Amino acid sequence: MGTLIRKFNWLETELGHPLNWSPVLKTSVNILLNSRFPMFLFWGENLNCFYNDSYRPSLGIQGKHPGILGLPAKEAWKESWKDINPLIQEVLNGHQANWKEDQLIPIYRNGAMELAYWTFSYSPVHDEYGQPCAIFVTCMETTEKVLAGQAIVEKTLEMAQINRKLSESNEMFNLINQEVKSKNQELTQINQELLQTKENLEKSLQAVFETEARFRSMIHDSPIAMLVNRGEDLVFEEINDSMLRMIGKDISVKGKKILDVLPELEGQPILKTLYKTFQTGETIQKLEEPIWINREGKKYQGYFNLTYSPLRENGIVTGILQSAVDVTEMVLARKKIEQVEAFTRLSIQSANLGTYQFDMENAELIVSDRTRIILGFHAEDFITFDNVWSQVSEKYKKEVRDAISKTISTRERFILDFSIQGFRDKKMKWVRAYGGIYQDQKGQFSQFYGVIQDITESITINQKFKESQENLQLMADNVSQLIWMADETGHRIWFNKRWEEYTGADVKTLSGYGYSKLYHPDYSERVLEKWKMHVQTGEIWEDTYPLLGKDGEYKWFLSRAIPLKNAQGKVLRWFGTNTDITREREILQEKDDFISIASHELKTPVTSLWASLQLLDEIKEEPFTPLIPKLISYATQSGKKITQLIEDLLDTSRLNEGQILLKKSNFDIMRVLEQCCIDFQISSDFFLTYKGLRSLEVYADETRIEQVIVNFLNNVKKYAANTQQAYIHLEKEGKFAKISIEDLGPGIDEEKVPNLFHKYYRTESSGARFSGLGLGLYINAEIIKKHGGKIGVESKKGKGSKFWFTLPLAEPILN
Numbered sequence: 036m037g038t039l040i041r042k043f044n045w046l047e048t049e050l051g052h053p054l055n056w057s058p059v060l061k062t063s064v065n066i067l068l069n070s071r072f073p074m075f076l077f078w079g080e081n082l083n084c085f086y087n088d089s090y091r092p093s094l095g096i097q098g099k100h101p102g103i104l105g106l107p108a109k110e111a112w113k114e115s116w117k118d119i120n121p122l123i124q125e126v127l128n129g130h131q132a133n134w135k136e137d138q139l140i141p142i143y144r145n146g147a148m149e150l151a152y153w154t155f156s157y158s159p160v161h162d163e164y165g166q167p168c169a170i171f172v173t174c175m176e177t178t179e180k181v182l183a184g185q186a187i188v189e190k191t192l193e194m195a196q197i198n199r200k201l202s203e204s205n206e207m208f209n210l211i212n213q214e215v216k217s218k219n220q221e222l223t224q225i226n227q228e229l230l231q232t233k234e235n236l237e238k239s240l241q242a243v244f245e246t247e248a249r250f251r252s253m254i255h256d257s258p259i260a261m262l263v264n265r266g267e268d269l270v271f272e273e274i275n276d277s278m279l280r281m282i283g284k285d286i287s288v289k290g291k292k293i294l295d296v297l298p299e300l301e302g303q304p305i306l307k308t309l310y311k312t313f314q315t316g317e318t319i320q321k322l323e324e325p326i327w328i329n330r331e332g333k334k335y336q337g338y339f340n341l342t343y344s345p346l347r348e349n350g351i352v353t354g355i356l357q358s359a360v361d362v363t364e365m366v367l368a369r370k371k372i373e374q375v376e377a378f379t380r381l382s383i384q385s386a387n388l389g390t391y392q393f394d395m396e397n398a399e400l401i402v403s404d405r406t407r408i409i410l411g412f413h414a415e416d417f418i419t420f421d422n423v424w425s426q427v428s429e430k431y432k433k434e435v436r437d438a439i440s441k442t443i444s445t446r447e448r449f450i451l452d453f454s455i456q457g458f459r460d461k462k463m464k465w466v467r468a469y470g471g472i473y474q475d476q477k478g479q480f481s482q483f484y485g486v487i488q489d490i491t492e493s494i495t496i497n498q499k500f501k502e503s504q505e506n507l508q509l510m511a512d513n514v515s516q517l518i519w520m521a522d523e524t525g526h527r528i529w530f531n532k533r534w535e536e537y538t539g540a541d542v543k544t545l546s547g548y549g550y551s552k553l554y555h556p557d558y559s560e561r562v563l564e565k566w567k568m569h570v571q572t573g574e575i576w577e578d579t580y581p582l583l584g585k586d587g588e589y590k591w592f593l594s595r596a597i598p599l600k601n602a603q604g605k606v607l608r609w610f611g612t613n614t615d616i617t618r619e620r621e622i623l624q625e626k627d628d629f630i631s632i633a634s635h636e637l638k639t640p641v642t643s644l645w646a647s648l649q650l651l652d653e654i655k656e657e658p659f660t661p662l663i664p665k666l667i668s669y670a671t672q673s674g675k676k677i678t679q680l681i682e683d684l685l686d687t688s689r690l691n692e693g694q695i696l697l698k699k700s701n702f703d704i705m706r707v708l709e710q711c712c713i714d715f716q717i718s719s720d721f722f723l724t725y726k727g728l729r730s731l732e733v734y735a736d737e738t739r740i741e742q743v744i745v746n747f748l749n750n751v752k753k754y755a756a757n758t759q760q761a762y763i764h765l766e767k768e769g770k771f772a773k774i775s776i777e778d779l780g781p782g783i784d785e786e787k788v789p790n791l792f793h794k795y796y797r798t799e800s801s802g803a804r805f806s807g808l809g810l811g812l813y814i815n816a817e818i819i820k821k822h823g824g825k826i827g828v829e830s831k832k833g834k835g836s837k838f839w840f841t842l843p844l845a846e847p848i849l850n
């Protein structure tokens with residue numbers, strides 16, 4: 036290389052002629068050429084290249100040698116310039132020498148680009164001023180070493196790979212080995228299991244037998260009716276006693292088809308359900324299924340809860356397990372409750388009842404539409420308890436409050452009638468409230484439930500009925516008759532007050548046949564016998580008999596009873612009356628007496644008249660004798676008597692019929708008195724004395740008053756015949772004239788005085804001794820009463836009688 040460097044034309048380079056080279060350059064080239072270590076030098080600004088012989092092999096054949104000598108580095112190392120330039124610049128910039136080992140730097144040599152590895156050092160060459168001016172490169176190609184190393188690495192890697200694969204294969208082998216082991220274990224296990232399974236199978240089979248036995252015994256022991264049917268015809272395979280009882284059969288049904296045992300199932304829906312279970316394998320449950328069966332010849336209609344479960348063999352349905360519970364009683368009871376509920380609802384509706392519910396806890400009142408109407412609320416009104424409470428009449432508020440409180444404390448129900456005022460129309464109404472307190476779902480007694488009824492109409496009717504009943508009772512108690520009621524057996528059950536008043540016995544004593552003890556013993560048997568006969572025949576009963584009064588006296592009663600019958604003619608009640616007919620019987624008696632008296636009274640003058648007329652007839656042809664005028668006088672007197680008697684009878688009859696008319700006028704009563712007294716004195720031996728006023732005008736019927744005075748005077752003549760003194764007394768008493776006619780005769784018993792002016796009344800003593808009809812005083816009394824006057828008598832037995840009467844004074848006098 037020394038030769039090449041010397042021969043090289045350095046003038047064409049920036050370095051110029053070697054003679055002009057700097058000593059540093061010369062020294063550096065010298066070191067380079069003398070070194071046996073491959074070296075390279077980049078010199079100068081352009082980094083012109085120098086290298087030694089040791090370096091040449093690295094440049095290869097047909098490569099950079101010798102071309103790159105003297106060339107600037109950039110040109111010489113085009114292919115690796117980007118790798119080496121940074122290293123060169125780093126050194127030139129004053130940094131220390133750098134070192135690279137086995138650096139890959141491609142090189143063009145041997146006619147191609149080769150990848151070469153280099154270990155090198157770039158160190159600075161300083162000029163005489165100490166500035167870096169060139170790079171000394173000590174370098175050694177390590178391509179072979181590197182490649183050899185790489186080959187080792189690759190081999191190692193390959194080995195490692197192989198190792199890894201081996202190890203993996205080993206693992207796999209281990210795994211396979213393990214698997215084989217475990218398969219082996221498994222097989223052993225399976226073998227064991229197979230043995231176990233065989234054992235289990237045998238046990239299962241045993242269990243199946245046991246299960247089937249248990250199944251059968253379960254069916255037989257079950258309190259629930261159970262039945263197993265097999266095959267399409269549903270043959271009875273197993274059946275327990277409960278089921279046999281239910282269908283009313285015995286064990287002989289086993290092995291028979293269902294329709295042979297229970298032909299009545301034909302047509303009933305339950306048979307279809309059975310077939311459905313058999314065909315589809317579905318478990319079917321039926322609740323409260325109505326079925327009828329022929330149980331020992333009787334049709335039994337019941338309700339059953341049924342379960343039909345399919346029985347399978349190898350997955351195929353071959354039978355049905357039936358279980359049945361007879362719930363007929365429960366269903367009927369529930370239906371009854373439902374019926375009662377429906378009936379209650381219907382009753383509430385048809386009775387026009389309103390319902391209400393009051394929640395005391397929330398003070399919430401819920402009412403039905405009917406209640407709303409009863410209380411007088413409109414549909415849109417909001418009802419509160421306070422609203423309703425305000426409707427209750429003040430009079431009943433306490434009663435209502437007490438009833439509610441009692442119900443709350445005792446839980447007893449209440450029924451209460453009270454009046455309210457209609458909420459809107461303010462009309463007075465009567466309601467009947469039924470209420471009770473009930474346990475709510477929380478178990479608290481805070482719910483009031485009830486119904487309400489408008490009873491206004493019935494209360495009104497009741498009131499009217501009560502009133503009419505009271506009136507009836509009042510009437511019954513106040514009529515003069517004794518009224519009674521008897522039941523259909525003839526036992527008396529009710530008496531009016533008059534009974535107690537008359538008999539002095541209370542209702543209890545009189546009830547039944549108790550009253551009959553008061554019958555007169557002579558009549559009792561006959562009357563009761565007749566009554567009992569009528570009770571049997573149901574015919575109207577009538578009888579008369581004496582009944583004992585509390586005064587110990589018997590009075591005659593007319594007893595009548597009318598039966599009240601039903602539509603079938605059966606007697607339900609007897610309504611009876613006892614009428615006191617004592618007076619009527621007396622009147623009848625009086626009439627009988629009167630007829631006898633009247634006949635007798637008339638007979639006497641008629642006989643006398645006839646006798647006189649007969650005698651006159653006998654002597655009518657004979658010459659006149661003094662007997663003739665006497666007989667004529669007798670006949671005339673008898674005729675007068677007869678006329679008088681007939682006149683009295685006619686007057687009585689006229690008075691009865693109200694036919695006596697008065698012709699009133701003013702006249703002096705004294706004048707009429709004197710006139711009558713003259714006739715009286717002529718026909719008797721009496722001496723009359725006038726007392727009091729001598730004249731007084733009255734307003735009356737003169738003829739009738741004359742009749743009255745004559746009647747009194749005739750009685751004096753008749754009853755006080757043994758005396759000869761009588762008194763006429765005229766006085767003024769207020770607006771009346773009082774006329775008294777007094778005799779000194781036998782007088783009259785005090786107790787008989789009240790009867791004196793009655794029709795036909797005659798004192799006993801007079802009846803026998805004196806003729807008369809007992810009509811005179813009666814006629815007098817009637818005439819005076821018609822004048823507006825009064826009539827009376829003051830008499831004492833043995834002390835004479837003073838008959839008196841008054842007449843209104845004449846009007847002019849009054850004026």
Ligand code: ADP
Nearest residue numbers: 750751754797798801807808809810811812836
């Ligand atoms: P008669 O005289 O026809 O019986 P009266 O009616 O005139 O009927 O009298 C009724 C009865 O009153 C008489 O039967 C008699 O007993 C009684 N009586 C009437 N006047 C007298 C009298 N002056 N003195 C006593 N008794 C009298």
